[in-house]
Amino acid sequence: MKTVSNCVEDILITQPYLEEALSRNIINYSALAVELTEPISKMLKKDVKPGAIMMALRRYNPPPTLGNSIKMKRVIQNLGDITVRSNLTDFTVRNSDTLIDNHAKILARINQENKLFYTFTRGIHESNIIISSSLKEFVQENLINETFLAVQGGLSAISINLPQDNSKIAGLYYHFFKRLAWEGIVLYEVLSTTNEFTILVEDEYVDKAFTAIKRVKS
Missing domain, CATH: 3.30.2130.10 (VC0802-like)
Known part of the structure; x- marks a missing residue:
């Protein structure tokens, strides 16, 4: 059964800029949760509260390649x-x-x-x-x-x-x-x-x- 966390992950994977902003802690979680309320509610076919989405955003772990890893820095x-x-x-x-x-x-x-x-x-x-x-x-x-x-x-x-x-x-x-x-x-x-x-x-x-x-x- 699909969860709010699954929906958050699906959305972030298709929007790498947004995903990177989250990984760098330069985005407002509360505002983003409100923005994602409607699309995630449609995905789950039920009403979802912004608080649940914000919790999923805070728990989301972006792929390590999006961060400035030592290996990536060395290659660049x-x-x-x-x-x-x-x-x-x-x-x-x-x-x-x-x-x-x-x-x-x-x-x-x-x-x-x-x-x-x-x-x-x-x-x-x-x-x-x-x-x-x-x-x-x-x-x-x-x-x-x-x-x-x-x-x-x-x-x-x-x-x-x-x-x-x-x-x-x-x-x-x-x-x-x-x-x-x-x-x-x-x-x-x-x-x-x-x-x-x-x-x-x-x-x-x-x-x-x-x-x-x-x-x-x-």
Whole structure:
């Protein structure tokens, strides 16, 4: 049988900012309990008093990864270089039987110019190519028989080198997304490899995004 505590946990899990505020003791429990009275009453299909909700809030134990654990601090302090690449174009293409062969022609050209920015991601139904805008026309010519779902220029990529053990740290990416969201920065694309994390933003956001990520590191 679902309890008030279960409902409080369900709500906080879906609202990580609220959960973090609770873990840092910077939220008014009484006011939050009043705010949650109606949704929790609907979840339990009966009237619930704010006092019961406030008690559940005080007893709630947030995941340790939300706090500033020593391990998380060490990883963030050991973040590597932050690199910015501008003048990029993002192509989203529907997957087809000919896409790989046509993509191979693009790869052959990229091998001739080692200073280009380039990434390729293949999903279930579509593929994504992000490349320096100097090759925009070349890509369009070689994919002329493919179905373009979206083409977006005027983009910049911000890449962060991550520590070797980053894949064992729960909640690491949350710190980046939280800061970017708080700053009102819209992410156009997110990319990652084992030890590198890249966000793609429109040029108007690049300075603000770079500053936000530096603040996470510091």
